[in-house]
Amino acid sequence: MDDTVRVLVADDEDDIRLLVSLAVRKAGGTVVxxxxxxxxxxxxxxxxxxxxxxxxxxxxxxxxxxxxxxLRADVATAGCRVLLLSAGASPDDVAAGLAAGADAYLPKPLAGLIAEVRSLTAVVRA
Structure with missing residues (x-):
């Protein structure tokens, strides 16, 4: 059985999509x-x-x-883990992200991205 974590990356900036995709691969995931x-x-x-x-x-x-x-409202996707990325890092921004159902919120620049991906995907593998 394949236990590779499957990750979807969504960002309107090409460079950020590439950076996140590289971080996902470095963390052991597969970008689907x-x-x-x-x-x-x-x-x-x-x-x-x-x-x-x-x-x-x-x-x-x-x-x-x-x-x-x-995603949270759809039974098929409700269990997917979600990591939000944003240039907005105020407590209100983070609270809004978590209130929307995100599992984690990481401000840009993306210091700690690989560690956060590993942390969230460890739960999937457990």
Whole structure:
């Protein structure tokens, strides 16, 4: 049985998508999709059923918060882990992300990204 963690990456910035994808691979995961907007993220999540989604908060189509809320409302994706990334790092920003159902919230720049991906994916493997 393959226990590789399947990760969907969604960010409207090409460089950030690449950086996150590299971090996922370094953490031992497999990127099943890397998309540039929230609508694509939601569609890919419903198709791929990843273990973890790494979502930018500010994306066109649908924000990371909106995607997270939709994932939690859908029985097929409600169990996916969600890591939100954002340039906004105020306590209110973090609280909004967690209230939307995120498992973790990491401010940009992405110091600690690999450690956070490993932490969230360890739960999936357990």
């Amino acid at each position: 999709a890397a998309v540039a907007d929230g609508r694509q993220a939601l569609a890919a999540a419903r198709t791929e059923l990843p273990d973890l989604l790494v979502l930018d908060v500010s994306m066109p189509g649908a924000t990371g918060l909106e995607v997270c809320t939709a």
